[in-house]
Amino acid sequence: MPVRPVLGAAAGSALLLLGFAAAAPAPAAAAPSESVTVDEEGRMADGSITLSGTYRCNEGEGPVFVSSAVGRPSEILHHSVGGTRAVCDGEVHRWQNTGSVPAGTLKAGKAHVEATLMEMRPSGIVLLPVVHAVEHRNITLVED
Numbered sequence: 001m002p003v004r005p006v007l008g009a010a011a012g013s014a015l016l017l018l019g020f021a022a023a024a025p026a027p028a029a030a031a032p033s034e035s036v037t038v039d040e041e042g043r044m045a046d047g048s049i050t051l052s053g054t055y056r057c058n059e060g061e062g063p064v065f066v067s068s069a070v071g072r073p074s075e076i077l078h079h080s081v082g083g084t085r086a087v088c089d090g091e092v093h094r095w096q097n098t099g100s101v102p103a104g105t106l107k108a109g110k111a112h113v114e115a116t117l118m119e120m121r122p123s124g125i126v127l128l129p130v131v132h133a134v135e136h137r138n139i140t141l142v143e144d
Contacts, residue, residue: 035117035133036054036134036135039051039053040137040139040140041139042111042113043141044106044108044142045143048100049081049099049141050081050097050098051096052094052096053094053095053115054092055115055117055133057090057117060121061119062119062121062127062130063119064085064086064132065085065118066083067082067118068113070112070113073138079105081101082098108141113137113139115135117134
């Protein structure tokens with residue numbers, strides 16, 4: 001078999017493949033991932049607790065909130081510490097929730113926090129909770 005036709009066919013195939021690769025659309029930029037974080041320190045003052053962190057979410061069908069709960073690291077029971085309405089534009093934003101827990105429940109020192117980024121998605125006549133991100137973190141509660 002002559003070499004020239006084989007080389008010609010190989011060169012033609014390579015050019016054809018390069019043409020398809022150049023004509024193929026560029027992959028779409030991936031949407032930023034959704035996340036929620038918890039700061040390593042929470043604040044206690046006058047019977048209230050303030051927790052904070054960051055979040056990032058993409059546009060949803062319903063309102064999105066960052067909720068948080070705190071408890072002792074060794075216990076299952078956690079106490080809700082408010083909720084913040086989230087702005088879901090793909091950017092990183094700060095959140096801060098303040099709430100009160102029953103007296104004597106928590107004291108300065110180690111605590112466990114759960115933060116949840118949750119959408120209330122319309123479904124017929126009801127709103128269904130859809131979790132976008134969750135963070136569990138051991139933190140330190142500091143008295144102000």
